Amino acid sequence: MSKHPGDMRSSEVLAPGTRVGAWRVVEPLGQGGQGTVYRVEDVHHPGDFYALKLALYARDGRAEREVALMMGRAVHPHVVGFHGCARWPHPRDGRLGVVMDWVPGQALDVWAESGAPTFRQFAALAATVARTLGELHVRGVFHRDLKPEHIQVRASDGQPVLLDFGVGWYSGAAPLTTTPLPPVTLSVLSPEAVSFLWRSPRRPSAPYAFQPTDDLYALGVCLYRATTGHYPFPEWWPPDVLQSAIVHVRPQAPRSVNPRVPRALSDLIVRLLEKDPRARFPRGEVLDEALRAAVREGAPEWDVPLFAWEADERSIVRPPRPRPSYSSAPPVAAPPAPRRQGLRLALLSAVVVGALVPVICLAPVSLTVPAPEEEWMSDVKLDPVAAPSEQAPLPVRNQKLAPCTEGLEVELSGGCWLSVVKQRPPDCPRQTVPYKGQCLLPVPKSRPIPTSVDGGAPAAP
Incomplete structure (x- = not known):
């Protein structure tokens, strides 16, 4: 996605008093992967407060689809109510803002x-x-x-x-x-x-x-x-x-x-x-x-x-998690012969999961969406260095999501990544993910506001 004059860096937040259409910013409530949420006041009806979710980028199809949902099929007494739209800074080409109920x-x-x-x-x-x-x-x-x-x-x-x-x-x-x-x-x-x-x-x-x-x-x-x-x-x-x-x-x-x-x-x-x-x-x-x-x-x-x-x-x-306890060792599926790394990956999976959480391992079940074949299941990237799969990595928590900075960041699976130029698999440093001969570092999401308010409600006192 190309940059647009109205696009906003994730670290930027509108100052109180900023006018966005018929609403005036009172305070920022939080920032998510798609936009920043503000408490706003209706200029024409002082004292009436709403939540404004302002997209980070112009021409954001996700924001437009959210508006379509909230105006039509998602209208419900237990779904946050929709009150209007506005664009900023330009009323025609600016970033889309969705005005919703403010739900304390x-x-x-x-x-x-x-x-x-x-x-x-x-x-x-x-x-x-x-x-x-x-x-x-x-x-x-x-x-x-x-x-x-x-x-x-x-x-x-x-x-x-x-x-x-x-x-x-x-x-x-x-x-x-x-x-x-x-x-x-x-x-x-x-x-x-x-x-x-x-x-x-x-x-x-x-x-x-x-x-x-x-x-x-x-x-x-x-x-x-x-x-x-x-x-x-x-x-x-x-x-x-x-x-x-x-x-x-x-x-x-x-x-x-x-x-x-x-x-x-x-x-x-x-x-x-x-x-x-x-x-x-x-x-x-x-x-x-x-x-x-x-x-x-x-x-x-x-x-x-x-x-x-x-x-x-x-x-x-808060109740503590109980310690892991097994009456017998967790079952490990035998990998097919052609996959020499499969057994080591399966064992690594059992050891890591068994050490971290009290769980009971299950035999494979038949899913509505069929499970991967056994040879594919043995390469679930539990050892990213050794796994032969070229599956793109998923974004991690608090990672910046697309659109990414053009010419600097790589977009994969909807997340933004930096390529570590000086190192290549299998010598990727910690915190990076190997993918197609590169060591990719997730770009952290900038969060100037310490609260997590994707829906427009203030942090609890």
Whole structure:
């Protein structure tokens, strides 16, 4: 993408008082991979405040698709409301700004840890999110990047509001990238999406077709994080290890991490995280009813807070992750004979995963999107230096996303990378990724504002 006079460096933030169309900037709320969010005031109605998400670049197709979604199919009481558009600095050629509801409140995981809700209240909120997703899916709308910070619990009434449809999609929308997957968060990707990514070098022109079960898997990740204080698999793991765990490893049940979690709720979350999408809840409406039925049991365990509190300091006592324990060694699939590196890679996978997280390894399952062939599965880039695959690396957390600086940065998988000129595989330095004879260093995303507000809500006090 060529540079445009209205394009903005990620480190630049509009100053308070800046006029953007009919709105005046009050304060920056945060910056994400696609834009910066501000609290703004309606110039013609002083005292009316909204959130303005201003794209970082002019002619950003993702921002235009988000507007199309929010104006039409994604209109819903539990989806952040749309109020208008503006361009800056030029009203015709400037960067697109989306004006939305300003939703004071807390992200789902923050609310769960600091608001002291009971499991009954939590289940009711989760059921509302499930029903909302189901209604969006019927309209052909998929969020595709559902994570705890995109589920805002509104302070005024405690209701959930879905935020940030920046990578959302609706039936009939034209693809905006040539990559197999959009620039989404790896830790909320479903096993079948990761499996498709492994196969993508053989079908580079075929984008992944998201299904309702993908969004519901991501919701399971959100509920796991909220009820345990942990993600099913740490998001800071190297992408290769995280991908392998998502496809092959069963996380501990939430009740094993936080004994306060009711067994019925724990079982529902485990089902959402099943490797085979056919074993999950097929639709949001089905999950909604299952949650409500579980709560109707009326057991006292539903009426206690999610976490214990210290009596004096009112600080959270977050349950620790249990230590790894195996009744036997995790199974390791034998690689085919032609792949001499396969056994070493499989063993490395078992050792790394076994050392880092308490999990149960699974036998391969038949996915709706077929899993890679065995010879391909043995090269899941667990040892990037030795793996013969030329699969482009996925962006890491807090990495700058495309568009990249022309002539300086390399765009791969929707992320921006720098080529380390003086070194080549297999002598790539740490923090770099080998790819097609280069050592690539992820370009960090500039974050001048320490909060993470993709949806336009202020940081919790």
